[in-house]
Amino acid sequence: MNSKNTPAIKDVLSNYDLRYIPEAHNYLRNHNYIWDFAGISVDETEFELDLLEEVEISPEQITDYKIQYHKDYLLRWIETNKIPYTLDVLWEIREECIAALAQN
Template sequence: MTPYTDLAREKGILTWDALKSYIAALPYGRTSNPKDALSVLQDGRGTCSGKHAYLACYALENAIPHVRLMVSLFKMSAESTPKIADVLTHFHLDYIPEAHCYLLENNVPGDYTRPGKFFNDFEKRILETHELDPEKAAEQKTALHKAYMKKWLSEMFLPYSFEEIWRIREACIASL
């Protein structure tokens, strides 16, 4: 079975490079089923985790070598992401840890989240990086992100519970 390849072919996408371009051009947005990477092409949109999980699954199906799905936790600040400035200011935060997925292809980062989105936009603010299983990307990314946020909260002595800081993070994402 090759569901990722079959779905791409149904859309008229026949090459790896064409698929990467197609995925990057899809609108940014959560899919109807974030745990199923197939929903990216089915819904015609995706987040960084869904888009890159789809690409990584396609690469596995087609034995495209040296493609790895990665997630980095980084400092998302008003400087790096101006649209979240009001939220951070309101909660007296300089930054909030955010998780971002991308591919490493032959050890070169490739970010297909949206056109013009590049790994080097956040590379200097990375806190830690992990490899993900493409079939479990959504769950693994969320678990790593939440674990990091809990550790960060305890180290920073912030006046927020985990639930509150996660809601603040969601408000930042909504402002994008």
């Protein structure tokens, strides 16, 4: 998520001096077409350009597996990019982003 593809989180990212924050987002891909039911209106081509990684999961993996995968990804992202936050703090920043989306 960044301020371009998710404008509602611009202030949150700015408060923490982050250009973006990786988000594990569920969507359906069928015959190479993306179906996104999150209610966020995005151009499909732009959506694909912003993907950092795509992992196919089954419906029963949407909860625990997805959360653990997301946290593991964030840990690698923190280390690789020298992000000055712990995983716990970054997860709280993510929650602030989600709250900002909900208010929008």
